[in-house]
Amino acid sequence: MIEVTNLTRRFGQTIAVDGLSFKVQPGEVLGFLGPNGAGKSTTMKMLTGYLRPSSGSARVYGYDIQNQPLEVQRSLGYLPEGAPLYVDMTVAEFLAFTSAVRGYKGGESLxxxxxxxxxxxxxxxxxxxxxxxxxxFKRRVGLAQAILHDPKVLILDEPTDGLDPNQKYEVRQLISSMARDKVIILSTHILEEVDAVCTRAIVISNGRLLADETPQSLLARSKTYGAIVLELDDKEIDVKVLNGISGIAKLEVLATTSGQSFRIYPNKGQNVLLDINKSICHNNWKLRSLTVERGYLDEVFRTLTTRTAA
Ligand SMILES: Nc1ncnc2c1ncn2[C@@H]1O[C@H](COP(=O)(O)OP(=O)(O)OP(=O)(O)O)[C@@H](O)[C@H]1O
Ligand SMILES: [Mg+2]
Structure with missing residues (x-):
């Protein structure tokens, strides 16, 4: 597993990573989220031995990143930001080179x-x-060299950046399929990716850890999480009926071009769907749709990261 303790990196006056601590276990896919310049890539560079920490430490399967960098690098695959590659090589030459560097020969290499x-x-x-x-395609070549030796740890800096939607989907499937016995850390600006592939998410801003939890619990921080959106074809209904349902904390009238729409916020832990359904049936309202909101990661992200910036 990976164990990061008070990891810190300064560049002159800038503190790019500021006392980060977290652990990741095999089977976990950890997503790094954070605004541009948050310190995601710098953290990854320290974990892979590309940059030395200013202070703090990290261990990869027990090996210290500063004192045993070769052991660390043997056990991990790294897709750097922007995928710097030997650009004058062909793809075949580059993969043969990567394979040779990893110590493979002959049939095993092929x-x-x-x-x-x-x-x-x-x-x-x-x-x-x-x-x-x-x-x-450059990104895919970077990914290929990162996974060639089937490493126990994968560190992927924006793995789906620049890929078309089909490739994004395939790379996410690939990450999920490799996840079972590996530690995978990836960074992304695509919040739906966190929901799709990560078992845990860490939000970083100005080098500091703001949240470390499952994508589901991040979603649950959303203002609209669990709210019920009700769309009716009726032009005028008696709102008092809805307001009278016990367990409703707030009722919002939504703008609509036809009929009427509401967002209903239940009190925490209260299930009001059954009572709303009863009101619809009892009053013969013409129901167009009824949805329970799952929350929005981008709203949670904005709230978390702009609050600290302020
Ligand atoms: N080699 C360097 N020299 C000086 N400052 C640096 C260097 N590398 C990174 N920084 C600074 O460290 C901070 C964190 O940068 P980092 O690249 O880790 O952010 P990031 O979270 O990966 O951002 P992005 O989402 O844009 O990729 C930024 O303020 C950046 O300017
Ligand atoms: Mg980065």
Whole structure:
């Protein structure tokens, strides 16, 4: 597992990472969220031995990132931000090089390269030089080199940045399928990705940890989480009926071009759906839709990160 303790990195006056502590266990997919400049990439660079911490420490499967960097690097795969690659090599040459650096030879090397080429669909571009590839294909080459040795730990800095929707979907599937026995840390600005692939999310701003919880509990911080949106075809209903339902904390009238719409906030832990349903039936309201809101990660993200900025 990974254990990070008070990890700190300064660049002159800037404190890029400020006393971060967290743990990640195998089977977890941890998402790093945070505004531009929050310190996500700097944290990842320290975990991979690319940058030295100013203070604090981190252990990867018991190996210290500063004192045993080679042991750490053997056990991890890293997709850096922007995927810097040897751009004058062809994809095939680059993967052969990566495989040789990882110590593979002959048939084993060919097998590993074939596996990753198939996994991230690089077949059609194998003989193209990397500099001539589109952004998404460069990203895929970066991902291929990160997973070639089937590492126990994967650190992926914005793995789906620049990919088309089909590839985004495939890379997320790939991450989920690899997750069972690995520790995976990824950063992203796509909040739906956190919900889709991460088992846990860490929100960082100005290098500090603001939240460390499941995506579901982050969603539950949303102002509208659990609220019921009711859309009726009726032009005028007696709002007093809705307001009279016990367990309702607030009723919001929503703007609509036809009929009437409401957002109903229940008191915490109260299930008012049954009573709302009864009112609809009892009053013969013409129900268009009834939805329970799941919350919005972008709203939670904004609330968390702008409050600290202020
Ligand atoms: N080599 C460096 N020299 C000086 N300052 C740096 C260096 N690398 C990062 N920083 C600063 O550290 C802070 C954190 O940067 P970092 O790249 O870790 O942010 P990030 O969360 O990855 O942002 P983004 O979402 O834009 O990728 C920023 O203020 C950045 O300008
Ligand atoms: Mg970054």
């Amino acid at each position: 097998k590993r390269i074939k596996t990753v080429v198939d996994l991230v669909h690089l077949g059609p571009v194998l003989n193209k030089t990397i500099e001539t590839l589109s952004k998404g």
